[in-house]
Amino acid sequence: MKKITQLFGFALLLTATLVVLSILGLILFDIVLKGAPVFNWKFLTHFPQKGMTEGGIFPAIFGTTLVTLISTVFAMPLGIGCAVYLNEYAPDNKFTRLIRASVRNLAGVPSIVYGLFGLSIFIQGMGIPPSLLTAGCTLGLLTLPFIIATTEEALRNVPRLTREGALALGATRWECVYSVVLPSAVPGILTGLILALSRAAGETAPILFTGVALYTRYLPASPLDEFMALPYHLYILSTQHHAIEQVRPLAYATAMTLLLVVFLLNFTAFRIRATYKR
């Protein structure tokens, strides 16, 4: 009897796994099948032409890359600084726990809320025009809770003995954090950072009101210019375009590109973790 229950449980779990895998596989297969015919070097390096019915998606790739970079520049120092404070300096009391709980909750806030928040604070509040800068900062806000959480995790994983070793040599707390703890935590911090980026790169809602453009004739020349982005381009091609059927292959190829970008980022994170794990 016991054996049968065991077998049954095993089969159930295996089925669940297989179902998940096959859904993922089906999606990938469908996208690649329909996108591959137009996915080529020209597609990646050219502007859209003839009302987006032909040509490529280069400005969208360019825009997504830049906006992600800006979000990193904005969120990395803030996130790492906050995590270092929480993990290394903050006393373990109610207030600290409240901050930590708030950060965790921020991670669950829907991305459209971040979009509206960015609109009201950066654009209406500070008067910056909708641009790479405002969209980058909004995406940065979105990734902040993830960066804080993963950095804290990485810092927590630095053995107590390593810290004590530095302190026992007469290092101040800051010297200990700066020269021993942070370097030991770099692989973990970097992994978390890249995963956060890969999430930011695929987000549409936060950039919707904060700087993304349907179409630009030129590449953005400064951080204060509007830009095109892969996820938004995909949204336009698949739901808003006047010749939806005609641009469908382009939409699929765009999805393929976006997946590729996210996959590459995740793969890099995975490699970093594997290299430092020993």
Place this chain on the structure above:
Amino acid sequence: MEKIKMDIQALDLFFGKKQVLKNIHLGIGAGKITALIGPSGCGKSTLLRSLNRMHDLHPDARLTGKIMLDDHNILHGNTNVVHLRRRVGMVFQKPNPFPMTVADNVAYGMKINGLHDKPEVRRRIEQCLRSSFLWEEVSGELDKSALDLSGGQQQRLCIARAIAVEPEIILYDEPCSALDPISTSKIEELILSLREKFTQVIVTHNMQQAQRVADYTAFMYLGEVIEFGETQQIFQSPRHELTKNYVAGHFG
């Protein structure tokens, strides 16, 4: 007895409400090696970590009494703990080299002490690695990661790192408990070679080790120092019944 470097007087230590050290009186001889022995949980590591105020990291820890280093009570609130730890170095139970090169590990203490003169740092790295019997083995690998050294080499590197800041006292918290017998004997040889130059205190659960290296031995039990004296006396003719039973191996 000769000059006392560190004098522990009526030391009590509490973690929250639990008293872990009870009325400790102990004089650490200058330039000598003092061993703290006793069964697990007797408070020997806790006592050792009081001597460079490592318990400051523990918000629940409360110490009363005095620990006189030369003429200054290090438990006094005005003690500069960072400065204290430069005078009282520590080597831990498990080797804990920093994830950097061999040379940078030794240089770490000098650098945070403000020594940046490169040739001088280089010279002292070599000197410290020679003093810790590591130079022959690693002189060609100074720029390799310290994490690639063997456990015994790492522990000797930690000792080199400790002596590089020129402390007056070195504390060892069971320094060989993670090492094989050959590495252990090298560490013991090293500790003996540093005698006179530094005042050394070693916590060990290995009674043979205490007999091999220590001038004086304190036997601790349930947070108290039961008996303290010359090592030979403690092991050959213990006065206290508990000490007698412990060194005879009746409990541990």
